[in-house]
Amino acid sequence: MNGMVWALLGAVTAAALAGIGSAYGVGVAGQAAAGVVTEDPSKFAKVLLLQLLPGTQGIYGLLVAFITLSQIGLLGGSMAELSLGTGLMIFCACLPIGIVGLISAMYQGKTSVASIGIVAKKPEQFGKAMLFPAMVETYAILALLVSILAVTSIPV
């Protein structure tokens, strides 16, 4: 495989793994949100926000994929000539958001489910309930930063 294939694989990995994680997280939190809304529709807005939290990793993966595609010239239509080493470096640079995005979104989804349980019983504690899944976001942001810095720092 030449460098371009590895770089493209990196972009796909970032978008796909983070997207899978977000789909799982939003899905599981959505089930819990639906359960609460079935009994108390007035809590819709609060549980919707909690459901959306694990969705950010998918956006981060997409962002890294766009930057990567832009870096290698696929978006502009002028594909760069990449050596195998450069391609592999870009692939590695995409891995942090792919892997951390997948795992953190799944765990954030579970934490959102638990927080939705808080909102179901104590809606006035919504602010505190938001903080628990938001803490998981930290690690997705760290991975995003590493991936962006690495992808943009690799000379193409």
Next chain:
Amino acid sequence: MPDNSYVYAVARIRSLEMGLFGESTIEQLMACKTAENCMAFLSEHGWEVPANPTDAESMLKREQERTWETIRELKVDMSVFDILSYQQLYHNLKAAIKEICVGSVDANIFFPDCAVSKEDMLHAIQEKDYSILPEHMREAAKYALETMLQTRDGQLCDIIVDHAALMAIHEKGKHAKLEVLRRYAESVVSVADIKIAVRGAKTGKNRLFLERALAPCDSLDLEKLTTAALMGTEAVCTYLTECGFAEAVEALKESNSLFERWCDNQIIHAIQPQKYNSFTAGPLIAYVLARENEIKTVRIILTGKQNQLPEAFIRERIRDMYV
């Protein structure tokens, strides 16, 4: 991929737990002067008032039905709730054996909504076709029927069936994946053993009776409990204190009603961790048990108010609440 099949159901149950009675609600119910006031209070809190507004029993029965209607609505695997109906199922077995051997018994003695219907249970005992029954109760049904036919000893038949029920609960709990079921089974069996030992000691039962009635559990050594029960109530109390059941001993020394209350509270304490579980059937089981406990407590209060019993008398019997 992790199993998330209970996430929706648990979230619904979390919302429904808001409607469970806490200690403050029970206090408000206690503050009602008459049973009619209690019924009105319950109605305000969403309990369905029957056609005859003074018919408390219909109201309680309807609430039990509503609990199961809610659980069925969740479309979850109902087999996780099997263990909760074992005592009722075995009670129906006792009723069926007595109906076949002695003649007709009160039709209302059978619990409805069990895994085996009243008709099937009667058919199984009449025709000795135990294949209709769940596997765990076939041997006990055969043995209890034979014993009843040969000895006409209803108490012995009860002991055999009750022991089989405890064994079935213990076995089911031992192999259960859910922690709540393991804790429930352990609580039910250990509390039943303590009751048997205490009553056996008070009434001077012999070793054979105790060995037939007591069922194995992790919290108690049956040999030591049997020996203590043969020595008397004081020895049972000493053994229970050694095993960490000091609260039971204290309650027992105070009064029988406090002891019964302690027994019921054990189940509620066993399910408390389910308040913080979001992914398994545990909170659903806890909700069913909490509702049963709530209905039982309301029944105690209503009966007390209907019979104009002193407040202290009723209060002594009020169970701990789940929420």
